[in-house]
Amino acid sequence: MSSTPTIGVNAGVTTSEAFLRDFRSLSAIGETPGHGVDRQAATTADAQARTWFTSLAAQYGFRTETDQVGNLYALLEWTPGAPYVLVGSHLDSQPTAGKYDGAYGVAAALHVGRRLAESTVPGEKPKYNLAVVDWFNEEGCRFAPSMMGSSVYTGKLPAETALAMTDVDGVTVRQALCAIGQLGIGNGPQAAAYAEIHIEQGRSLEDSGTTIGLVHSCWAAAKYSVTVHGEQAHTGSAVIADRKDALLGASRLVVLLREIADHFPGAVLHTSVGNLTVYPNSPVVVPSKVELVMDMRTADEDVLAAAKTLLRAGISRIEAETNVSIAVEESHAWGINPYQPAGVELARECAEKLELSNTPVFTLAGHDSINMKDIVPTVMLFVPSVDGISHNEREFTHDDDACAGVDMLTEVVARLCRGDLDGAK
Numbered sequence: 001m002s003s004t005p006t007i008g009v010n011a012g013v014t015t016s017e018a019f020l021r022d023f024r025s026l027s028a029i030g031e032t033p034g035h036g037v038d039r040q041a042a043t044t045a046d047a048q049a050r051t052w053f054t055s056l057a058a059q060y061g062f063r064t065e066t067d068q069v070g071n072l073y074a075l076l077e078w079t080p081g082a083p084y085v086l087v088g089s090h091l092d093s094q095p096t097a098g099k100y101d102g103a104y105g106v107a108a109a110l111h112v113g114r115r116l117a118e119s120t121v122p123g124e125k126p127k128y129n130l131a132v133v134d135w136f137n138e139e140g141c142r143f144a145p146s147m148m149g150s151s152v153y154t155g156k157l158p159a160e161t162a163l164a165m166t167d168v169d170g171v172t173v174r175q176a177l178c179a180i181g182q183l184g185i186g187n188g189p190q191a192a193a194y195a196e197i198h199i200e201q202g203r204s205l206e207d208s209g210t211t212i213g214l215v216h217s218c219w220a221a222a223k224y225s226v227t228v229h230g231e232q233a234h235t236g237s238a239v240i241a242d243r244k245d246a247l248l249g250a251s252r253l254v255v256l257l258r259e260i261a262d263h264f265p266g267a268v269l270h271t272s273v274g275n276l277t278v279y280p281n282s283p284v285v286v287p288s289k290v291e292l293v294m295d296m297r298t299a300d301e302d303v304l305a306a307a308k309t310l311l312r313a314g315i316s317r318i319e320a321e322t323n324v325s326i327a328v329e330e331s332h333a334w335g336i337n338p339y340q341p342a343g344v345e346l347a348r349e350c351a352e353k354l355e356l357s358n359t360p361v362f363t364l365a366g367h368d369s370i371n372m373k374d375i376v377p378t379v380m381l382f383v384p385s386v387d388g389i390s391h392n393e394r395e396f397t398h399d400d401d402a403c404a405g406v407d408m409l410t411e412v413v414a415r416l417c418r419g420d421l422d423g424a425k
Contacts, residue, residue: 015115016403023107023402026052026091027099036393037099041092041137041148042070042176049091050182053106053134060114062132066184068159070136070177071149073188076113077129078120078417083192084131085416086376087112087409089368090138090149097139098395100199100385100402106134108197108406112413126417128192135368136177142167143176145332150368153188154375193416194372197381197409199397201365203388211404213361213382214347218337218370219270220304224294226253227327232280232288243286247278249324250290256314257294260307269298269307270364293331299362301335337370342424343379350411356404365390377421379412381405 029052030037030045039045050072054064057074064074075084089105109132116130135153140146143165151157163174177183200206205213230246257271272295279289296311298304315326344360351358361382363370369380383405386396415421 015111016399016406019107019111019403019406020399022056022111023104026103026107030093032096032393034096034393036097036395037093037103038095038097039091039093040095040142041139042142042173042180042182044180046092047180047182049103050134050180053091053110056110057132060110061117062113065186065188066182067153067186067188068184069149069152069162069173070182070184071153071188072134072136072182074110074113074132075129075189076117076131078125079127079129082127082129084129084189085193085195085413086131086133086189086191086372087195087413088133088135089196089198090135092137092139094139094141094391096393098390098392100395100397101201101390102138102198104199104383104397104402104405105197106132108402108409109133111406112410115410116414116417127419128417129189130413130417131189131191133188136182137173138368143173147366147368147371148173150371154371156371191372191376192419193376193421194369194378195381195409195412195416196367196369196372196378197383197405198367199385199390199395200361200382201385201388201390203385204361205359205382205384206386206388208359209357210359211356211383211401212347212351212358212408214344214351214358215363215369215380215382216339216341216344216360217299218334218363218366219297219299220301220335220337221295221297221333221366222304222308222330223296223332225329225331226292226294228253228290228292229325229327230286230288230323233286235284235286238286244288244323245286246290246324247287249318249322249326250276250278250292252318252322253292253294253315253326256311256318257296260296260310260314263310264303264307268300269296269303271296271307297364299336339369339373339380340377340421340424342421343377346415346420347379347381347408347412350415351408354404354407354411356408377416377424379416379421381408381412
């Protein structure tokens with residue numbers, strides 16, 4: 001197992017103790033009564049977390065900058081003019097979320113930067129500089145789409161399109177970022193490679209007693225924006241047979257998605273329906289419109305294709321049986337999405353060097369690394385989640401696992417800064 005050195009600026013405080021101290025100070029920002037956090041993108045709590053980021057970065061010798069869509073960077077320049085290894089995650093959260101999702105990866109990345117800065121030998125400059133990043137609006141709960149900041153950074157989403165997106169109150173991303181003083185300029189530092197560490201948001205590592213997950217691929221997925229159209233009527237006087245109840249149609253969709261998941265044995269397909277918006281949402285009016293989001297994910301692309309067939313047939317049946325019309329737009333879709341094998345192998349070598357148990361794993365959830373791996377060599381790591389709980393105030397990862405993850409990330413980023421993944425495909 002790797003040794004635990006002390007920090008030069010805080011004699012007697014181990015690197016693990018320093019990381020846990022800083023992470024717990026972050027966890028207090030936006031804390032909810034249920035001991036989770038609420039730090040939705042570009043809110044006051046998110047702004048406070050960004051202040052935490054910039055203050056800690058300054059203490060550890062970084063300079064900070066913000067780009068055109070609110071991505072926040074802490075920069076260490078060893079080699080003037082060289083590109084940067086980016087490492088980080090996100091500080092924003094769901095409305096009632098756990099303290100680890102995203103935030104753990106940002107705090108870990110800052111401590112990786114501090115450790116590497118302290119260990120760099122004068123005159124021996126790494127090939128690449130280092131940038132710790134807090135990606136804006138990864139969660140996508142206040143503003144759609146999710147992974148917004150990294151989508152703009154990687155050229156998948158135009159900045160002006162992102163800045164024009166609105167929340168439920170009609171506030172644009174641009175207005176929200178201006179309100180918290182986080183609308184910057186430019187495209188951010190040029191990336192040579194990327195690394196991210198995250199809690200697993202699943203049970204496989206905990207169930208197997210494994211410390212580090214080496215993410216090799218993302219599950220295939222299909223996401224849909226759906227509008228169910230009915231006809232407004234009085235809930236008391238409208239004859240049941242005459243009703244075109246959009247909420248009834250939407251409710252049937254919720255059941256349909258679960259039935260499709262249950263159709264495939266072995267829990268190989270995950271489905272969900274969320275973000276329902278009912279109009280006019282009055283207690284005495286049959287709803288005329290419901291907007292919702294549907295999601296299907298699996299590690300088997302044949303299963304996904306079969307699920308899509310069942311979905312189309314089910315939608316036609318619901319339209320006929322409930323007298324509504326259903327408009328479906330596939331908003332996002334991808335197949336099995338692999339990370340560079342050379343990055344997975346580099347991570348395995350680092351885990352073996354540190355004597356950390358490890359195993360290859362899928363990611364079922366989306367992460368900013370999924371965008372980044374399409375433009376630069378990328379390493380994605382997991383640490384265990386207790387009971388697999390995530391997007392929940394009870395989300396938890398043991399301190400030993402969290403600290404082992406920081407050790408692991410430090411080793412990986414050091415090798416990336418040396419250029420060990422140059423040319424990886």
